[in-house]
Amino acid sequence: MYNYLFHVHTWRCGHASDEQDEAYIRKAVAMGAKYIIFTDHAPFLGNPFTNRMPYEQLDSYLASLKYLKEKYRHKITVKTGLEIEYLPSFRDYYEELRANKEIDMLMLGQHHYEESRGQYFFHDSEMAYFGLGNATLKGMNTGLFDVVAHPDRIFKAHTHWCEAFDRISELMIKIAMNRNIYLEKNARSMCRLQSKEYRPEFWKLVPADAKIIYGCDAHSTAELRMGEEIRCLN
Template sequence: MKIFDGHVHTPYCPHGSKDDFHKYIERAIELGLKGLTFTEHAPLPAGFTDPTPQQDSGMKLQEMESYVARINDLRHEYEKDLIIKTGLEVDFIEGYEHESRAFLDEYGPHLDDAILSVHFLKSGANYHCMDYSPDVFGVLVDELGSVQNVYTHYYRTVQRSITADLGKNKPKRIGHMSLVMKFQKKFPNPDINKKEILDTLDLVAEQNLQLDYNGSGMMKPLCREPYPSEWIVKEALKRHIPLVYGSDAHSAKDLGQGYGQLMKEAPLTQPF
């Protein structure tokens, strides 16, 4: 499996496993990976209140220095065995662009790679972590009026993330672009508006960004397909958008998840 895994979480993840970095790295070597980027959930923007019950969506700001230093040490420790890059998965949260840019201005120079993702959707004065659970997704459906309205709101937010001015250290890869489909077997959307997805891909291409080709959706019982799904990937390839495999592993055993199915559907572009 001579691939690069561009989306891997760490023991710094407050809602993941506590598998040690070495456990991830040794598993990557066992799988024959070319390398990986550790992309822990970045601290949420200053002033934003995490709406999840445990408020565990991102690492703490005070952990950033030790996180970067730890990965730099591991890079040198394993330099003969594996390419290791320092990264983050950064949340785009509508209304907190200024705070996100300030964070990236400070910490972006220390990163080799980063992903920009949408997990939180604003509904009225409230924010919901859309992918936290089917119940939370159901609240959004009730508040916005339909499953399709949730999709529309999600893709509009992703489009804002693509065009937002987050400074010179803005992430170059859009994370799990079809994450809104995570609970599609419980909340089907038979009248999906493909145009809003195609418009999103057009913006990705115009901004010369990459797409996270994320295998974790294959493992989700209410999704059972990658992020993004096959037809979206085909449209991305028509636009020459680079696809970067990501396991989105939150434990060492998750490295490589979904890779076999993804390879049946579309080739990867590995810009590493």
């Protein structure tokens, strides 16, 4: 038995299993977890990005988990979160999400960054680490986020580690410790070592007293098992 299953997606994001929310909770209960923390990809008004729930489904996501929290309150604690990128022009939106009493946590997951309003860049460029890193640092400094998802994944386009990566990593770690932000060790990244999504070079810089949370990054009930396996990879 272990304590929690963190970083769980739902069918709404468009790249997960079509299993319903309750199926994840039942699986978590069967696995003996005390907590399950959903963090589906947050929508943006107007739906400018793919691979996330449509904005029109946000209310039903929150309502579904609110109902299931109550239904399963004697068996497991259900938490409602969202994984979202920091894009400066949406600052008011993050504050709105943060103020929503149905949302227990916001997780910063920087899959792309904003160069200027309406102009976005994604992971596929070798220089993306610089934009992704700066966006992550800015987002962390807002005080609006509780967790940084897979912070080492911003370096995945690079085979070799360099001093520039050390500098960005050290800044992320410093802000995380100063602001009480969790850094996520991501099981999906760790299980795909050839992809360079997991970078041990980053984690070697993280001191023992930093706040670390282990995420399964599950997109199906079967992938909740990665929450167990990640502990075996450390």
